[in-house]
Each structure stands twice: as C-alpha cells, then as structure tokens.
Amino acid sequence: MIALIQRVARADVQVDAQTVGAIDRGVLALIGVRPGDDALAANRLLERVLTYRIFPDEQGRMNLSLRDIQGGLLLVPQFTLAADTQKGTRAGFSTAAAPEDARRLFGHLLERAQAAHRPVAAGVFGANMQVSLVNDGPVTFWLETAPPNEHR
Numbered sequence: 235m236i237a238l239i240q241r242v243a244r245a246d247v248q249v250d251a252q253t254v255g256a257i258d259r260g261v262l263a264l265i266g267v268r269p270g271d272d273a274l275a276a277n278r279l280l281e282r283v284l285t286y287r288i289f290p291d292e293q294g295r296m297n298l299s300l301r302d303i304q305g306g307l308l309l310v311p312q313f314t315l316a317a318d319t320q321k322g323t324r325a326g327f328s329t330a331a332a333p334e335d336a337r338r339l340f341g342h343l344l345e346r347a348q349a350a351h352r353p354v355a356a357g358v359f360g361a362n363m364q365v366s367l368v369n370d371g372p373v374t375f376w377l378e379t380a381p382p383n384e385h386r
Contacts, residue, residue: 235279235339236266236315241373246310247357248364255355257306262367263351265343266315267336268329274380276343281378285349307347310357310365311340333360
C-alpha cells in the first residue's frame with residue numbers, strides 16, 4: 235500500500251460541492267492500493283502514518299508524529315498513486331488493485347484509523363473528489379508497505 239502524506243495546516247475534501255471530510259492541523263494521506271496488498275499491509279501503513287515524525291519540536295526539528303501533536307488525519311483514496319508511469323505519456327493501471335479489493339482495504343484502513351486516532355476524516359471511495367489543502371512547510375513524504383512475497 236502507498237500513502238502520500240502531507241503535513242497540513244488544514245485540508246478538506248468535497249464531493250458534489252459538499253464537504254465530506256475536513257481537518258485542521260495534521261496529515262492529509264492520499265492512499266493507493268496495489269495488487270497483493272492485504273490487511274497486514276494496511277495496518278502497517280497506518281502505524282507508519284500515525285508515527286512518522288514530520289512535525290516540528292521546540293527546536294524546529296521534525297521529531298513529532300501525528301500522534302504526538304494529536305492532529306487530524308484525512309484519508310483520501312487515490313488509485314492513481316498505484317499507476318505504472320515508467321513508460322510513455324499515459325499511466326497504466328494494471329499495477330493498481332482491483333476496485334473491489336481497494337475499496338475493502340481502504341475501508342479497513344479507515345476503520346482502524348478511527349479506532350486508533352481522533353480526529354479522522356475521509357474522502358469517498360470511487361467518487362470524483364475535490365481536495366483542498368494548505369501544505370505546511372511544504373512537507374510531503376511517500377510511504378509504502380511491500381505486498382506479501384515482495385521485498386522493497
């Protein structure tokens with residue numbers, strides 16, 4: 235699984251001009267699911283998102299995690315993160331999980347996040363979403379967990 239995480243001052247996601255999720259200071263995590271990803275990969279990715287140290291401490295160093303600052307988490311499903319962009323000028327999506335598998339794993343990730351952290355908000359799987367954010371820094375990191383039987 236993939237998470238493109240961004241440290242934000244605020245972020246929201248809208249569907250059909252309605253806000254479906256919003257946070258203040260925290261992390262916006264765009265989530266991609268690849269074939270072979272499973273609940274263990276989702277659990278590991280969530281732990282990394284919650285504990286990755288991207289917030290400044292008193293000395294201005296990135297030593298604090300989302301858990302440490304008790305910030306918001308906005309999870310947004312984004313299948314294009316799993317695209318194959320190695321060749322040409324158009325992405326291929328054979329490297330993305332099937333929609334039903336990705337929906338299930340995103341739902342699992344969201345449930346686990348809501349049980350482990352507050353506040354948590356989310357986009358809508360499969361919807362055309364408009365995501366707005368104020369990236370603080372800017373600070374953006376690519377996190378991933380390897381699918382079973384694959385070493386990265």
